[in-house]
Amino acid sequence: MTQVNYNLLGVLPNDDILSQCIHCGMCLATCPTYELTKLERSSPRGRIKMIKSIARGEIPISEIFADEMNFCLDCQACETACPAGVKYGSMVEAARVEVDNSEYGSFFKKKIKKFTLKYILASKRNLKIVSRLLYYYQKSFLPKIVNKLCEFKIFPQRIIVLESLSPKVSKKFSDSAILEITEPENEIKYTTAFHYGCLMNVMFADINRDTVELLSKTGCKVITPKDQQCCGSLHAHNGDFETAKKLAMENLTVFRKHNYDYLISNSAGCGAFMKEYYHLFKDEPELKEAAKSFSERIKDLSEFYSDILPFEFKTNNEIITYHDACHLVHSQKIYSQPRKILRAISGLNYKEMDESIWCCGSAGIYNIVRYEDSMKILERKMENIKKSGAEKVITSNPGCMAQIEYGCRKNNLNITVEHLATFLNRSES
Amino acid sequence: MNSFLKDKIKKIVGIDNYFDSLEDKLCYSYDGTPIFQHLPEAVVFPENEEQISLIVKLANQEKFNIVPRGAGTGLSGGAIPVENSIVLVMTKWNNILEVDTQNLTATVQPGVVTGILQKEVEKYGLFYPPDPGSLTVCTIGGNIANNAGGLRGLKYGVTKNYVLGTEIILPDGELLRTGGKNMKDVAGYNLRDFIVGSEGTLGIITKILLRLIPKPQQSITMLAYFDKLADSAKSVSGVIASHIVPSMMEFLDNTTINCIEDYTNIGLPRNSEAILLIEVDGWGSIVEEDAETIINILKKNNTSFVRKAANDEEALTLKTARRSAFSALARRRPTTILEDATVPRSELPVMIEKVTEAARNFNVTFGNFGHAGDGNLHPTCLTDERDNDEITRAHKAFDFIFNETIKLGGTITGEHGTGLAKKHFLEKAVGIPAVEMMKRIKSAIDPNNIINPGKIFSISPRCEEYFSVGNRR
Ligand SMILES: Cc1cc2nc3c(=O)[nH]c(=O)nc-3n(C[C@H](O)[C@H](O)[C@H](O)COP(=O)(O)OP(=O)(O)OC[C@H]3O[C@@H](n4cnc5c(N)ncnc54)[C@H](O)[C@@H]3O)c2cc1C
Numbered sequence: 001m002t003q004v005n006y007n008l009l010g011v012l013p014n015d016d017i018l019s020q021c022i023h024c025g026m027c028l029a030t031c032p033t034y035e036l037t038k039l040e041r042s043s044p045r046g047r048i049k050m051i052k053s054i055a056r057g058e059i060p061i062s063e064i065f066a067d068e069m070n071f072c073l074d075c076q077a078c079e080t081a082c083p084a085g086v087k088y089g090s091m092v093e094a095a096r097v098e099v100d101n102s103e104y105g106s107f108f109k110k111k112i113k114k115f116t117l118k119y120i121l122a123s124k125r126n127l128k129i130v131s132r133l134l135y136y137y138q139k140s141f142l143p144k145i146v147n148k149l150c151e152f153k154i155f156p157q158r159i160i161v162l163e164s165l166s167p168k169v170s171k172k173f174s175d176s177a178i179l180e181i182t183e184p185e186n187e188i189k190y191t192t193a194f195h196y197g198c199l200m201n202v203m204f205a206d207i208n209r210d211t212v213e214l215l216s217k218t219g220c221k222v223i224t225p226k227d228q229q230c231c232g233s234l235h236a237h238n239g240d241f242e243t244a245k246k247l248a249m250e251n252l253t254v255f256r257k258h259n260y261d262y263l264i265s266n267s268a269g270c271g272a273f274m275k276e277y278y279h280l281f282k283d284e285p286e287l288k289e290a291a292k293s294f295s296e297r298i299k300d301l302s303e304f305y306s307d308i309l310p311f312e313f314k315t316n317n318e319i320i321t322y323h324d325a326c327h328l329v330h331s332q333k334i335y336s337q338p339r340k341i342l343r344a345i346s347g348l349n350y351k352e353m354d355e356s357i358w359c360c361g362s363a364g365i366y367n368i369v370r371y372e373d374s375m376k377i378l379e380r381k382m383e384n385i386k387k388s389g390a391e392k393v394i395t396s397n398p399g400c401m402a403q404i405e406y407g408c409r410k411n412n413l414n415i416t417v418e419h420l421a422t423f424l425n426r427s428e429s
Numbered sequence: 430m431n432s433f434l435k436d437k438i439k440k441i442v443g444i445d446n447y448f449d450s451l452e453d454k455l456c457y458s459y460d461g462t463p464i465f466q467h468l469p470e471a472v473v474f475p476e477n478e479e480q481i482s483l484i485v486k487l488a489n490q491e492k493f494n495i496v497p498r499g500a501g502t503g504l505s506g507g508a509i510p511v512e513n514s515i516v517l518v519m520t521k522w523n524n525i526l527e528v529d530t531q532n533l534t535a536t537v538q539p540g541v542v543t544g545i546l547q548k549e550v551e552k553y554g555l556f557y558p559p560d561p562g563s564l565t566v567c568t569i570g571g572n573i574a575n576n577a578g579g580l581r582g583l584k585y586g587v588t589k590n591y592v593l594g595t596e597i598i599l600p601d602g603e604l605l606r607t608g609g610k611n612m613k614d615v616a617g618y619n620l621r622d623f624i625v626g627s628e629g630t631l632g633i634i635t636k637i638l639l640r641l642i643p644k645p646q647q648s649i650t651m652l653a654y655f656d657k658l659a660d661s662a663k664s665v666s667g668v669i670a671s672h673i674v675p676s677m678m679e680f681l682d683n684t685t686i687n688c689i690e691d692y693t694n695i696g697l698p699r700n701s702e703a704i705l706l707i708e709v710d711g712w713g714s715i716v717e718e719d720a721e722t723i724i725n726i727l728k729k730n731n732t733s734f735v736r737k738a739a740n741d742e743e744a745l746t747l748k749t750a751r752r753s754a755f756s757a758l759a760r761r762r763p764t765t766i767l768e769d770a771t772v773p774r775s776e777l778p779v780m781i782e783k784v785t786e787a788a789r790n791f792n793v794t795f796g797n798f799g800h801a802g803d804g805n806l807h808p809t810c811l812t813d814e815r816d817n818d819e820i821t822r823a824h825k826a827f828d829f830i831f832n833e834t835i836k837l838g839g840t841i842t843g844e845h846g847t848g849l850a851k852k853h854f855l856e857k858a859v860g861i862p863a864v865e866m867m868k869r870i871k872s873a874i875d876p877n878n879i880i881n882p883g884k885i886f887s888i889s890p891r892c893e894e895y896f897s898v899g900n901r902r
């Protein structure tokens with residue numbers, strides 16, 4: 001056996017994280033990838049065992065290891081299931097960085113990833129330029145030609161998939177559609193700040209508009225600073241802590257200039273990460289307190305309307321169900337709040353689907369880089385949605401929306417998908 | 430194991446069901462047991478009885494060992510590989526073949542997950558009571574092999590009380606059928622019950638016929654807090670002496686309460702020295718009356734607070750929280766070595782006291798919880814395997830607890846099995862004649878000692894030497 005000592009520990013907060021797992025197996029039943037293969041190596045327990053052995057230099061990074069790290073959805077269902085409190089997410093993220101740096105990381109993929117993260121997502125200007133180009137592409141006749149070329153196998157099939165999975169770019173981006181200050185429509189109850197996200201800004205501007213409208217209609221002043229930044233979560237999840245920190249710092253500075261009670265997020269992934277800013281700066285005394293105060297005031301939309309501003313929404317006859325985004329239910333432990341709101345609106349027409357807390361297979365760019373696996377996981381979700389008998393699926397994350405919409409189209413289902421913000425905005429009384 | 434032999438195995442199960450990469454071997458080198466681990470030579474997922482039979486025959490010819498495995502949640506090392514072994518995983522055998530609502534039976538494959546079976550039969554108004562803490566993950570095959578207990582053991586008994594029949598591939602590769610749908614059957618030796626609890630040493634179980642009972646109409650779950658450990662133990666004795674049989678009576682000490690509360694956030698009393706989680710079930714008004722009687726007994730024994738769960742949902746939350754106890758204790762320290770000591774129920778207060786004494790004398794931390802109504806405790810030592818000195822003290826504390834258990838007329842394992850972890854204590858617990866008889870039976874059925882050898886006891890001195898050193902990390 002080759003003795004290779006990878007620098008995994010350099011990325012991990014500390015060695016204790018590796019020792020925490022007592023291999024009891026209580027997490028197995030919740031892991032979507034283990035359910036697919038029934039192999040321990042595709043389970044949280046097995047993955048932790050491998051990561052631990054690599055960190056200790058007992059085994060080298062291998063093709064199987066690299067594959068398992070990328071097969072993992074990073075959905076963190078195992079963290080919810082683990083009574084021992086094992087921080088699996090930080091382990092797999094650290095391991096992925098090591099894999100990318102090893103001979104098993106695809107050089108090309110790594111470069112693209114790095115480029116996208118550093119030069120596109122982290123720069124609002126560049127992201128807007130790219131999105132504008134994509135918008136004109138999507139509006140033009142080109143996609144039809146590309147589809148034809150794929151049909152005749154001149155272009156690889158994958159491109160069609162990429163085409164239909166990628167959300168449509170909005171005509172008007174949120175940062176130009178939403179005013180910096182939106183006054184409440186009636187008596188003011190709270191002053192909120194709004195983080196519109198990087199991709200949400202350009203791809204889901206409608207949802208952002210719904211969010212701000214809703215807040216305003218329900219008595220909130222909404223501050224939407226123009227100079228805010230991407231939250232940095234994708235960077236951190238991919239091991240680029242430097243950029244993540246830089247973005248976090250900018251957000252801290254921008255939002256600190258305003259006086260607000262709560263910062264509202266409508267994207268599960270961003271909310272989850274911004275709630276963690278505190279950890280990012282925990283060793284920097286001068287920023288620690290600022291980060292703490294920032295993180296503590298982040299509220300997901302569902303949290304806000306359940307715990308802080310209980311609002312009587314109009315009841316509604318649609319038969320609905322709710323899909324839990326991983327970053328809400330597993331990262332932020334938000335489970336009961338959206339249900340409380342939706343039950344109040346829909347009563348008995350709210351149907352709980354089986355396995356609502358299972359990942360839909362979207363998982364960042366997982367559905368593009370591991371299309372086949374993602375589709376198997378999506379199929380399970382679609383079966384559960386069908387069985388629930390709902391005609392509409394409500395969820396709180398743009399990635400999930402795009403994925404489930406794709407599943408509906410693929411299966412010819414007459415089911416629509418709606419973001420909670422949009423649903424609530426329509427139900428506002 | 431040479432590649433020639435590996436090819437033969439591969440040919441039997443097919444290339445897709447055979448794994449021998451370093452990663453796969455590593456991922457089957459453990460089960461839920463702390464400290465022990467060992468790499469197998471290969472891991473196989475057989476598809477049918479014929480394949481299993483062929484592998485077993487090959488193992489006899491070529492002298493390699495076979496370790497049957499379910500979900501790998503065992504806590505005594507039963508599924509941990511041994512020298513020169515292949516792991517035979519049964520998790521893909523997960524079909525419920527029949528639920529017979531006329532005879533109240535279920536026929537299942539061994540890989541069926543216990544909790545899934547329970548949900549399925551409850552759709553028919555039926556009930557499969559054995560509910561180990563691991564029920565969302567563990568398999569019926571593993572439950573039979575370990576004769577698993579659970580929270581409801583007090584009233585409903587353990588796995589063996591629900592096994593009507595089994596099919597098992599014996600160590601010579603032949604299929605043995607035992608039992609059947611008859612409620613009474615005394616034809617010959619009772620081979621069926623003999624297989625229950627055999628810890629995978631007598632063959633590979635391939636099919637199981639289970640007894641079901643009607644699902645009780647209603648249940649009431651109660652939670653009682655205690656400021657003094659001794660009062661909780663007295664309450665348990667009090668309830669048992671009152672001749673009411675609760676379906677569940679679980680004990681949790683302060684350390685365990687806090688670890689579970691860290692995980693679940695459901696408002697358990699962090700300052701109480703102990704809590705009891707009690708459930709009564711049955712039909713009609715008697716359930717309510719039993720609950721009231723129990724509450725009175727608890728009050729008489731100085732419970733500081735007692736309440737009933739508001740609804741089924743809350744009852745389930747409390748039980749689920751209790752089931753996470755063992756794993757939740759790992760929040761404190763990374764290595765949790767748990768005990769399975771069981772004493773006659775009347776001795777429970779003494780036993781609880783002895784665990785406190787062990788912790789004090791050997792300067793180690795224990796979290797204590799268990800099936801109090803059964804006299805079955807799981808004192809769990811919270812330690813760190815990287816700290817040799819502390820591990821040594823932990824082992825000394827366990828030796829002390831073992832000896833005290835035996836003195837009280839108890840046993841070394843109530844439900845987790847002997848496996849690797851407890852085998853050194855077996856002679857002391859059951860006596861030399863009993864162990865000798867077990868060995869003779871094993872040798873008669875498995876003359877080449879190829880099916881899960883070295884578990885429960887060791888046949889040859891060579892193995893003895895090996896396990897005491899080799900299996901420990
Ligand atoms: C958190 C936690 C809580 C637990 N709570 C309880 C509890 O309350 N009560 C209790 O009794 N146990 C409990 N256990 C222990 C464990 O879950 C049980 O022993 C369970 O029965 C093991 O099932 P398994 O499928 O994981 O079997 P494994 O661990 O895979 O195997 C256990 C034994 O069965 C053998 N085996 C498995 N399948 C077969 C087969 N098809 N044919 C022949 N032999 C086979 C193996 O060789 C091994 O000896 C708990 C474990 C954990 C981790």
Ligand code: SF4
Nearest residue numbers: 021022024025027082
């Ligand atoms: S991650 Fe948690 S639940 Fe899973 S095996 Fe490890 S300790 Fe158990």
Ligand code: SF4
Nearest residue numbers: 031072073075076078
């Ligand atoms: S993050 Fe999700 S896919 Fe990955 S091991 Fe955990 S449960 Fe499985």
